Amino acid sequence: MDIKGVKLSIVKMPLKNPFTTHLGSVTEREAIIVEVEDRNGFIGYGEGVAFSSPWYTEETVQTSYHVLKNFLIPLLRKKGISHPEEASLLFSSVRRNHMAKAALETALWDLRAKIEGIPLSNLIGGTMESIPAGVVVGNNLPEALKQIEGYLEQGFKRVKVKISPEDDLHYISEIRKQFPDLPLMADANSAYSLEDVDRLKALDDFGLLMIEQPLGYDDIIDHAKLQSQIKTPICLDESIVTFEDVRKAIDLGSCKVINIKIGRVGGLGEAKRIHDYCVSKGIPVWAGGMIEFGISRAHNIALASLPGFTIPGDISGSDRYWEKDIIQPEITVYDGMIKMPEGPGIGFKLNTKRMKEVTVFEEIFEF
Numbered sequence: 001m002d003i004k005g006v007k008l009s010i011v012k013m014p015l016k017n018p019f020t021t022h023l024g025s026v027t028e029r030e031a032i033i034v035e036v037e038d039r040n041g042f043i044g045y046g047e048g049v050a051f052s053s054p055w056y057t058e059e060t061v062q063t064s065y066h067v068l069k070n071f072l073i074p075l076l077r078k079k080g081i082s083h084p085e086e087a088s089l090l091f092s093s094v095r096r097n098h099m100a101k102a103a104l105e106t107a108l109w110d111l112r113a114k115i116e117g118i119p120l121s122n123l124i125g126g127t128m129e130s131i132p133a134g135v136v137v138g139n140n141l142p143e144a145l146k147q148i149e150g151y152l153e154q155g156f157k158r159v160k161v162k163i164s165p166e167d168d169l170h171y172i173s174e175i176r177k178q179f180p181d182l183p184l185m186a187d188a189n190s191a192y193s194l195e196d197v198d199r200l201k202a203l204d205d206f207g208l209l210m211i212e213q214p215l216g217y218d219d220i221i222d223h224a225k226l227q228s229q230i231k232t233p234i235c236l237d238e239s240i241v242t243f244e245d246v247r248k249a250i251d252l253g254s255c256k257v258i259n260i261k262i263g264r265v266g267g268l269g270e271a272k273r274i275h276d277y278c279v280s281k282g283i284p285v286w287a288g289g290m291i292e293f294g295i296s297r298a299h300n301i302a303l304a305s306l307p308g309f310t311i312p313g314d315i316s317g318s319d320r321y322w323e324k325d326i327i328q329p330e331i332t333v334y335d336g337m338i339k340m341p342e343g344p345g346i347g348f349k350l351n352t353k354r355m356k357e358v359t360v361f362e363e364i365f366e367f
């Protein structure tokens, strides 16, 4: 790949409504948009999904920027690659910093697909023509009930709620009363410990599709102990940051489902390896979300076209969080489904007018 340069833009946009977990609220989103251009004028897009503060993982927008600017982009400039599959080896001299790596690596995948003139989903082996949309609702009960009703009218296939010991059994039982057959799952973002096993056992009565990351964000041992005591399948999110984590978690019986986030695992190549391994082990996977803009969503859509993504992910339309997204066309959900885009690469263009409105900083690195 004959790369001419890389452009990094930091964008900032308020959410339509705050997104709240027991860890705090997100009211405004910053992200890094990566553009990698080759000498034939093809441009690949990536999105750095670290948040402004390290509440979900240890990375932030500023640490990602630092790692991209001072380590990853110089490595790419110095050594080059002939296929995005080589990126993870190229970046292996940098420990962790997965969201920074994924931002650049996904841009290289998009660029590669555009050079080949095919959709990114085809390049990675995707087989689905459309994918089911799923959505996450807030934990204010009256609001959540109203939101769920609206999303069901739009055909959404699955709803996720955020729970914590302060806000679980009553909240879930009220939702279940009104929506007895709703495919429902709950995400705890590490709000519990093994001492809460009775509360977590009580959740078994509500027929949840799964409970996501109930225990420590870096734990796979206690999750295995918990899974042996509850019926609800455990899905791991935060604990899975590498292929090796997946192998060990499945081996220990720490989970029955895995949430794959491209940023959390360091790129599309690693995400695909994890997918392939989970398929071989009979572990269903789904695509997680990061309250992201359209570029990252588009990469998630391509990823979720792989055959092992048998559970609707946290993939909703651009209008879930944004007044106006940075891509065109925007991502839309029709009858609960998102159609695979047909153009080359991620199949969405940057909306340059919107980018101008929301960019707070940009820098170009010539090769």
Ligand SMILES: O=C(O)CCC(=O)c1ccccc1C(=O)O
Binding pocket: 056, 135, 136, 187, 189, 237, 288, 289, 290, 291, 292, 314
């Ligand atoms: O709608 C989305 O983008 C996903 C929402 C979500 O649950 C989430 C959002 C930000 C950080 C972590 C998580 C999570 O899956 O734990």
Ligand SMILES: [Mg+2]
Binding pocket: 187, 189, 212, 213, 237, 238, 288
């Ligand atoms: Mg989660």
